[in-house]
Amino acid sequence: MTIKADLSLTKEKICLQLADNQGTITIFYSGDKSLLVTEPSVYLLFKDNTLKAVGSITDEKLTARTACDTMIQLTLPWDTELEYLVQSLSQTAEEAGIKLSKKATNEKIPANYYNSVTAYQDILLTILEKFGFHLKAKEEPKKPRPAKAQHRWRKEVASIEFYVDDFDCKATIIWQKRNEMLIKKGAQLRKEYELNKDGSVGLDVRMTTQLRTEQEDKIKDFVTTEDIVLKSVNETGLFLYYGGRNGWLVFKDTEGKTIDEWTVVK
Known part of the structure; x- marks a missing residue:
């Protein structure tokens, strides 16, 4: 103005x-x-x-x-x-x-x-x-978003098996290298997904469809028939259960310790 x-x-x-x-x-x-x-x-x-x-x-x-x-x-x-x-x-x-x-x-x-x-x-x-005369309520300063947690792969993590047993999905996962998340053969993939409120298919579902299409020769009836390697925790969550839940908190070892707790940089 x-x-x-x-x-x-x-x-x-x-x-x-x-x-x-x-x-x-x-x-x-x-x-x-x-x-x-x-x-x-x-x-x-x-x-x-x-x-x-x-x-x-x-x-x-x-x-x-x-x-x-x-x-x-x-x-x-x-x-x-x-x-x-x-x-x-x-x-x-x-x-x-x-x-x-x-x-x-x-x-x-x-x-x-x-x-x-x-x-x-x-x-x-x-x-x-x-001139310093305000009739409207002053907007509260926006709180800075908390810094995104940083995670670091190390050799010790490669010997730990992490599990998912939720969202109609079961899988065993190993973070075997910095950019390699291995999903062990026999993982049960989630079949159903949720639509957006307007009835449209969301971005997470479209990304999951793409990932599963790339690996379709290793999937039969929503069960993996071979080990599958993806690049990240987020990709793995999408592939297994259409995302929407933070894989860093979902993937847990036999003691219930999350992959976040194992690898977060403090």
Whole structure:
């Protein structure tokens, strides 16, 4: 969004005249309400950059009594209704968890005005946020995703047999080399798979189909007739049971210790 405006600055206020007759935003760094111009307009009262009141000036008196340190006055384009903007700003503030001492009624903005009012409000809020005035709830910073666990093959692991006995699948697996997961002959492959909610076939199922097609001469009636070597734990999980479960936690030795516990880099 690009917003063009002419700016003027004095000790008491900042005035932004928006281009294309889109109105004026005046920020008064004073609690003296007499500074507000007595013309039809919308006002916002702030204390410590927290919104306290929203209202409109339609005569010479400003009746709000909220203590404030900053006032913002908005004169609007001719086609924007004052009270509808007040209503929209009040609702936005309440949705952000801001308690107002003065606000609009809860009457709905008519449908034929709603889009234009909210679009104009978005312009105003974008500008005000640049000056440190927030009406919308601040988004919580996204927590960084935990680093993906690293696993390392070593010779000792090659002597351990890992087992799967779940998801209608049974298999014995050996991580025999860094890029070689051996599935012992006689593995029982899962027959049924789940569709996506929309009834489509998911990516995991398509990948499993491809893997099994590549090894079809070693499979009969969903049972492997020879040892099969794949490249990774993930491929092995797909091949055996269509994936969807973390093979690092599924493959376990005779004591129940997972392949993750055996090989994870701490």
